[in-house]
Amino acid sequence: xxxxxSEPPEPGPLAPDDVxxxxxxxxxxxxxxxxxGFGVGKTTLVGAxxxxxxxxxxxxxxxxxxxxxxxxxxxxxxTTTVAMDFGRITLRDGVAIYLFGTPGQERFWFMWNELxxxxxxxxxxxxTRRLPASFAAIDYFEQRGTPFVxxxxxxxxxxxxxxxxxxxxxDIGPHVPVLMCDARRAGSAKQVLVVLVEHALRLAAARxxxxxxxxxxxxxxxxxxx
Amino acid sequence: MDPSVPGAPxxxxxxxxxxxxxxxxxxxxxxxxxxxxxxxxxxxxVAILVATGRPAPEPGRLTRExxxxxxxCRRPHAVADIASELRLPLGVIRVLAGDLIDSxxxxxxxxxxxxxxxxxxxxxxxxxxxxxxAL
Ligand SMILES: Nc1nc2c(ncn2[C@@H]2O[C@H](COP(=O)(O)OP(=O)(O)OP(=O)(O)O)[C@@H](O)[C@H]2O)c(=O)[nH]1
Ligand SMILES: [Mg+2]
Numbered sequence: 231x232x233x234x235x236s237e238p239p240e241p242g243p244l245a246p247d248d249v250x251x252x253x254x255x256x257x258x259x260x261x262x263x264x265x266x267g268f269g270v271g272k273t274t275l276v277g278a279x280x281x282x283x284x285x286x287x288x289x290x291x292x293x294x295x296x297x298x299x300x301x302x303x304x305x306x307x308x309t310t311t312v313a314m315d316f317g318r319i320t321l322r323d324g325v326a327i328y329l330f331g332t333p334g335q336e337r338f339w340f341m342w343n344e345l346x347x348x349x350x351x352x353x354x355x356x357x358t359r360r361l362p363a364s365f366a367a368i369d370y371f372e373q374r375g376t377p378f379v380x381x382x383x384x385x386x387x388x389x390x391x392x393x394x395x396x397x398x399x400x401d402i403g404p405h406v407p408v409l410m411c412d413a414r415r416a417g418s419a420k421q422v423l424v425v426l427v428e429h430a431l432r433l434a435a436a437r438x439x440x441x442x443x444x445x446x447x448x449x450x451x452x453x454x455x456x
Numbered sequence: 457m458d459p460s461v462p463g464a465p466x467x468x469x470x471x472x473x474x475x476x477x478x479x480x481x482x483x484x485x486x487x488x489x490x491x492x493x494x495x496x497x498x499x500x501x502v503a504i505l506v507a508t509g510r511p512a513p514e515p516g517r518l519t520r521e522x523x524x525x526x527x528x529c530r531r532p533h534a535v536a537d538i539a540s541e542l543r544l545p546l547g548v549i550r551v552l553a554g555d556l557i558d559s560x561x562x563x564x565x566x567x568x569x570x571x572x573x574x575x576x577x578x579x580x581x582x583x584x585x586x587x588x589x590a591l
Contacts, residue, residue: 255532257565258574259502260584285536288545311545316536321587325580328502328536344501350575350584424588431581438578 257324262423263345264315265371266355267363268334271383271413273315275355276329278419280317285330287312287341312338319423327423334363342370351377351430353422355413358388361399368400377430379407381422499550502534504565505557512561522552529562 264272276282289312315331327350332341346352352371356364364380371378382396391399393408402408407425412418499505507529512518518526521542528538539549556562567574574580 256504256534257532259504259534260574261502283540285540286545288547316540321584325584348573348575420591427581427585427588431578431585434576434581435578
């Protein structure tokens with residue numbers, strides 16, 4: 231692991247109760263997206279594996295199919311808030327995994343472009359009763375080259391299938407992991423993330439095989455600017 | 457709110473709602489003094505911000521939200537953490553943080569080897585994997 235050049239900021243004139251001192255804060259942040267159709271268990275999965283926290287983003291009204299495009303001449307500033315699933319898993323040495331889930335309806339997918347930039351990978355949740363609801367997410371991550379796994383959320387009344395059958399039905403390549411999960415169970419949800427990180431690691435290692443970049447042991451992996 | 461706008465259903469408090477999945481129509485940019493776009497490149501949702509410790513030249517010019525943001529950033533915080541803790545939408549945090557970065561009060565912690573980003577650094581991913589398995 232690379233080292234961090236730490237320059238602790240000097241305390242400024244702030245009220246003590248303004249200061250958040252619960253931990254030292256993250257130094258490396260890794261993004262994982264949780265995608266999939268409407269009601270497939272995204273919020274449940276994020277909540278099972280991390281402490282879910284409120285996070286709002288905003289969508290311009292132009293993204294919304296409502297007739298509200300010319301409000302008082304300030305349309306560009308008119309937004310509506312959208313709640314995202316947001317969870318953090320804090321690992322050692324300042325490494326943190328940030329989980330983001332967007333609402334399942336297609337009109338909220340505008341958030342994915344930003345979320346998937348520099349993402350470790352994505353979990354595409356699927357429900358065997360509605361597999362086509364996952365097609366678009368799979369296409370999206372395939373096209374962007376984002377590492378992803380398909381996690382089949384096993385609802386009680388849904389028929390069980392072998393991973394190979396799911397793979398065939400979803401038309402995904404043999405390299406993409408497919409696994410069954412119960413999004414409500416922490417252990418199962420964690421296993422989904424383990425399989426995703428294994429997959430991302432395989433891809434990253436394959437990419438860096440030809441010429442691993444020389445890394446002087448003493449070089450800082452971070453700089454601070456701004 | 458302009459009652460003449462067509463196709464705008466009302467919520468219980470008279471506010472305009474688009475539907476249940478989208479929240480009420482808001483004007484979060486009141487907080488940002490009307491600006492919607494931070495200068496420079498957009499801040500990543502997990503960019504890590506840290507206060508530089510430089511004193512604000514004119515502390516009175518900072519908004520209450522900017523002072524709270526600055527206080528949080530005395531320890532490193534990701535943009536998403538800040539939005540969540542301050543209960544403000546991400547876009548608002550981007551604008552507020554953008555100003556603080558421009559004025560040198562907040563810095564972005566950057567990964568200095570652009571050829572290998574954290575998400576495709578095998579060494580980092582190996583460590584993450586070990587720790588996840590051990591959780
Ligand atoms: N039986 C069973 N129910 C589940 C499971 N996962 C989620 N649910 C339930 O399915 C419903 C939908 O789950 P959510 O986690 O809200 O789904 P979502 O993907 O976040 O839904 P949207 O955000 O609306 O797209 C909830 O009532 C959950 O309690 C599961 O593994 N088994
Ligand atoms: Mg949800």
